[in-house]
Amino acid sequence: MNLHFASRDIGARTLEIVDEMKALEGPLLPILHAVQAEFGYVPPEAMPVIARALNLSRAEVHGVVTFYHDYRDHPAGRHVLKLCRAEACQSMGGMALEETVKKLLGIDFHQTTLDGTVTLEPVYCLGLCSTAPAAMLDGEVHGRLDAAAVAELVAEARA
Known part of the structure; x- marks a missing residue:
């Protein structure tokens, strides 16, 4: 690319x-x-x-x-972190995880960190409802996330 x-x-x-x-x-x-x-x-x-x-x-x-959420009309960062916002993930603490990630990265959805490392995107179902809340980092899905696990994902993306 x-x-x-x-x-x-x-x-x-x-x-x-x-x-x-x-x-x-x-x-x-x-x-x-x-x-x-x-x-x-x-x-x-x-x-x-x-x-x-x-x-x-x-x-x-x-x-x-x-x-379609898979298309973007602007360049993304080197890593793309997608957080599931579907009902199952929301009911299992997804909204709190969103806030944690936004604070850790210092950005909102559809934005990229100033250093260009991470773009944060919302997604409406990753198909991991039974392991909610879920996220996807660079095409790899992660389920059963909590604050510590999502902080690890952010750290991995920023490394």
């Missing part, structure tokens, strides 16, 4: 990705995943390129990017 693309490069590379994938049935989601894999996020300048190539409005593409 190279985050130092010029705007022209983003458009050209996005068009290459779209051309490779537009023949797929329902190509928008796979294209967005590929664009995010390439740039680390879905750059705003990529959205009109995708919209034009798929005969969609920019609003439709933007709506999909902002609806």
